[in-house]
Every structure is written in C-alpha cells, then in structure tokens.
Amino acid sequence: MNEAVIEVRGLRKEYRSSFGRRVITALDGIDIAVHPGELFGLLGPNGAGKTTTVKVLLGLTAATAGSASIGGRPVADPESRRHVGYLPEGHKIPNYLTARQALSIFGRMSGMETAAIRSRSVELLEKLKLSQWIDVRVKKFSKGMTQRLGLACALIHQPQVLLLDEPTDGVDPVGRREIRDILRDEAKNGVAVLLNSHLLSEIELTCDRVAVLRAGKVAAEGSVEGLTRTGAKYKMVAAPIDDALVAAFRESGAGVDRVNGHLELSVDNVEHLNALVDQVRARGVMLSELAPLRSTLEDVFVDLVKAPEVQP
Amino acid sequence: MKVLVANIEDVFREAAARWTLIAYFCLSSIFIIIFAAAVNLDVVNGALAGAKLFGKEMEVGGSFSIEKLVTGFEGGFASLLYVLSIFMAIFATAHLVPRMQDKGTIDLYLSRPVSRTKLIGSRYLAGLLLAASNVFYLITAVWLIVGWKTHVLHGKIFLAGGLMIFMIASLLAFSFLVGVITSSTGVSIMMTYGLAVFSIPLMAHQKMEAAFSSDWSAYLLRGLYLVLPKVTEIGMAVFGFVLGQNAPEEAQKAMALQPFVTTALFGLGCFALAAVAFKRKEF
Numbered sequence: 001m002n003e004a005v006i007e008v009r010g011l012r013k014e015y016r017s018s019f020g021r022r023v024i025t026a027l028d029g030i031d032i033a034v035h036p037g038e039l040f041g042l043l044g045p046n047g048a049g050k051t052t053t054v055k056v057l058l059g060l061t062a063a064t065a066g067s068a069s070i071g072g073r074p075v076a077d078p079e080s081r082r083h084v085g086y087l088p089e090g091h092k093i094p095n096y097l098t099a100r101q102a103l104s105i106f107g108r109m110s111g112m113e114t115a116a117i118r119s120r121s122v123e124l125l126e127k128l129k130l131s132q133w134i135d136v137r138v139k140k141f142s143k144g145m146t147q148r149l150g151l152a153c154a155l156i157h158q159p160q161v162l163l164l165d166e167p168t169d170g171v172d173p174v175g176r177r178e179i180r181d182i183l184r185d186e187a188k189n190g191v192a193v194l195l196n197s198h199l200l201s202e203i204e205l206t207c208d209r210v211a212v213l214r215a216g217k218v219a220a221e222g223s224v225e226g227l228t229r230t231g232a233k234y235k236m237v238a239a240p241i242d243d244a245l246v247a248a249f250r251e252s253g254a255g256v257d258r259v260n261g262h263l264e265l266s267v268d269n270v271e272h273l274n275a276l277v278d279q280v281r282a283r284g285v286m287l288s289e290l291a292p293l294r295s296t297l298e299d300v301f302v303d304l305v306k307a308p309e310v311q312p
Numbered sequence: 313m314k315v316l317v318a319n320i321e322d323v324f325r326e327a328a329a330r331w332t333l334i335a336y337f338c339l340s341s342i343f344i345i346i347f348a349a350a351v352n353l354d355v356v357n358g359a360l361a362g363a364k365l366f367g368k369e370m371e372v373g374g375s376f377s378i379e380k381l382v383t384g385f386e387g388g389f390a391s392l393l394y395v396l397s398i399f400m401a402i403f404a405t406a407h408l409v410p411r412m413q414d415k416g417t418i419d420l421y422l423s424r425p426v427s428r429t430k431l432i433g434s435r436y437l438a439g440l441l442l443a444a445s446n447v448f449y450l451i452t453a454v455w456l457i458v459g460w461k462t463h464v465l466h467g468k469i470f471l472a473g474g475l476m477i478f479m480i481a482s483l484l485a486f487s488f489l490v491g492v493i494t495s496s497t498g499v500s501i502m503m504t505y506g507l508a509v510f511s512i513p514l515m516a517h518q519k520m521e522a523a524f525s526s527d528w529s530a531y532l533l534r535g536l537y538l539v540l541p542k543v544t545e546i547g548m549a550v551f552g553f554v555l556g557q558n559a560p561e562e563a564q565k566a567m568a569l570q571p572f573v574t575t576a577l578f579g580l581g582c583f584a585l586a587a588v589a590f591k592r593k594e595f
Contacts, residue, residue: 055595058419058422058423059422060418060419060422060423060594060595061594061595062594078425078426078427079425080425081423081424081425082425084423084425085423086419086420086423088416088419088420088423089416090415090416091416091417091419091420092414092415092416092417092420093417093420094322094326094411094417096325096326096328096329096330097322097325097329101321101325104318104321105318105321105322106318106420106424108314108315108317108318108321109314109315109318109421109424109426110424110425111314111425112314137329153420163423
C-alpha cells in the first residue's frame, strides 16, 4: 500500500479547565493512518475525540503529545495544509459573499491564480448543481446549498487530502448520493478522504475503512466489511424446517435460532457448515438461501460504545 | 501577496455588503458638503476681499494673506478630520478579528496554507487600507474645495492625512489585540475609544504629576504617558504640519520626535502581542 498521507501517532490532547485545576483528556494516544485513494471514516459518540483529531490535523489546536503529519509534513507547518481541503461542521462561509466570491477568496488563500480559480469555480459549481447560484449571496442559500458550497470551497484547489466533518448535513437524499459519488471520484483520483460523521449509514455506504473512537482512544479499526462480520454465523432459508432437523443441527454442536421463518446458525467452521448442508440434502429439504450474517455498522458502533472500558 | 489580496477583497466586500463602506463614505460626504457650503470666500485678483463662514461675515484685515487663510482653513479642518477619521476607522474595522474568529469561520481561514501571523497581518493591512481610503477621500475633497474656492493649492494637508493614518494604525493594532483576546467587537470598540479618551489628558502629565503627593503615582502617570499613544500631540502635530511656521507654539512642540516614536512603538507592541496571542490561541 502507498505511504500514509495522514499519519497520527500516539496523539494525546489534554484540555485544562479554568485555572488549570481539572485536566480533561480528549485524545489518549490514538494512532491513525490514511492512505491516498482511501475513504476513511472516523466514528464515535459525542466527546470521543473526533473533532479534536481533525482540529489537531489542521493546526487549529496543538497536541499535548504524539505526532501528526499530512503529506509527510508536521501539522504545525502551515505548508502541510497546502493540499488539504476542509469542510467544518456548521461552517459559516461569510454570508455577504456570493458563491463565486467565496471560491475566489479561499482559492487565492490556497495560492491559486485568478484564471485557475475562475475555471475551477465554474466546473465545481456545475458539478455541485450550484451554477445558477454562482452570483447569489450565500445568505440566500438553503442549508443544503451552503453545505455544497462548503464542499466546493474545500475542493477548489484540487486537494490531495479531504477532511470532511458531517459533509451531508442538511443535504437531501439525492444530494447525499451526489456528494457520495463526488467523494468516490476524488478517492479514485488518489485523494485521501477522512470523513467524520454521526450518520453511520453514510459512513457505511461511503467508507472503505473506519476507526471508532471512544473516550479518546481507538476502540476498533478496520474495513467496514471486517467490522460488520459477526464471525461464523449464517442465515439459512429452507423448507420444510421441522423440529427433527433443528434437533439434528443442535446434536452436531451448532447453535440454532428460529427467526422469522428462517434459521440463524452458529457453526465452528466452514466444514461444520457443509456438514449441516449435507443433512439438509439427506432429508430432502429444499435450500433456497445460505448467507453469512452481518451486523450493521450501527450495531457494531453501539456494542463498542456500550462495552465496559478495559483498563490497562 | 495572494493572501493579502484575498483579505483586502474580503474586507472591502464585507464593508460594502454590510453598508459600512456606504455609511463610511456618506458620513464623510456629508462633512464635505457642509464644508463646501459653509465656506464662502471672495477672492479678487489673488487677494481676499471678503470671507463668510456659515453665512456669517468674517473680518478680514488688509494684511491677511490668502495663503495664510488657506493654511488656516486646512489646518483647522484637518484637526477636525483627525478626530472624525479615527472615530469612523475604529468603528468600521473593529469587527475584523472577532468576526474572523467566529466558530465555523476561523476553521475556513486556518485550514489554508497560511501562517497565523500572515493571516492576522494581512487582515490588519486590509483594515488599514479601508481606513486610509476614507482619509484620502476626505483630505482630497477638502483640498479640492479649498482650491476651488481660493485658487490656492498646496499639498501640506496630505501630510496631515498621513499622520491620521499613522494614528489609526496604532489604535487599530490595539483594537486587534483586544479583538484577538476577547473575540468581541463591542469590547474592541469600547476599549479603543476608552484608550484614546484616556490618553488625551495625559499630555498635561507634568502639571498633573506636580499635583500628586506621592512619587509612585507621579511615576505611574509618567509611565502611562510614555507607553500610551499620544492622541493629543499627534492631533496638534496634524495642525502644526499644515500651518508650518505659522503654527502656534503648542503645535510646534507636538511636532517633536518623541510622540511619534512612542506612538509607533505602542502600535508595534500591540500588533506583536496580538500576533502572539492569535498564534497561541486554540480554536
């Protein structure tokens, strides 16, 4: 795999209450690596440290310990943000600007030339279905339109890294799909995307890999498929299912649950599963579906968040 | 340079959209119209035959030269403009830092490859440019009106404009410092006006020191006088620079180096502190 473009190692962030009496640990030594072309989701309940992680990556706040770099440069160096596009949650693009003016100002601040800003603005606003609103002031925009303009501001300078905080917030379902498609296109072009969202279904649909933060630590990390796989559990749809078949399965050591007319089987391994299928065939039962059981990302998330914290 | 251009565009667009720019120039224009209507001079063959101010006949002695009258007018109005331009400049620019520091806005600026010092510096220059453009408008208009009414043109009033911008630069740095620390436009305006008003009587610090019974209070007052910007002295210097050798003794004294150096140091100190505070601030 390519070298990580976002790299966080042992990142720790402590906030002090007024007069420094109480220390609040927002990040407790997290490690994250996002590679070019990857769609990486950052999940966690409120206060888990997602926003703090993004803030540290952007130099908005300084880490207490550990290191963070973008494109090989430490985040304290403003140049690390040369190729970063950021869409903050609840962003406030100055509402006295038009879409064109906002893109001009933020494009220029990213070091772009006027001609490049002009052509890229037209292209992006077309892509984000805002071209008719190019010369309208942001204060006239709906929430979804403001969000799409925010994404355009993040993309104006063709970044290699995208940090997005709730990018589909306030966007209608069609718009959400369009934003997902844009993010996938960006990833196909080698852009590393770090997505921070409470919408688990959004993350599930968009991301290749996720990290679940809990109390400032990475509670789980892996591919969406890997995290949602429930081990050796399978759904079997067959007919007729009688008590004798269920009893035979149980005798072989399998866990069997009858759920809405089908069976949910817990087996030791694939050989064990095949032995059960042999029994189905031997009894002349018609097998119509056999599939591994998966949890939703929401199930995984809730389990991880509710699980008691393991003390080192 | 691109960052500076972006900030200038941002500051001027905001000023235009929020009516600040229009109000700024409308107020200035009202002043100019009043000035143009109030001053009526009767110049015959290069000599002043009569003068009216707000319709009231002024006594003009035979030895009164037109040049002296013009510098007198320009000096007087430059002093008035000094107060007006400072008042308007602080009012029109004090929001620049607090608004930029708003949650959801500051992230958009700081996520760009720009150092915080460069960001606040370019914001400061953009604000100063906005104030300077108004000073230039006011000064040029007064200069043209005086030239139109007297047929005498000289450029000393532009030097007065430079001094106005100098004073605004120093106070704007203080306003930025307050803005970075408090993130409040209201507090920035109040503190800056408060500073300007507080520093006015300090010109008479020697007389006040003599009235104090304890040494430490006298030292404290002198310290404050030395540290704070010299709003009164620079105002008198504005008058003095326009009048030149004809300026009264007080104005001549104010044209010394000390008020300028200490005011510049105050501004530089405030800006440096604002830059450090902004750099260390967590968002």
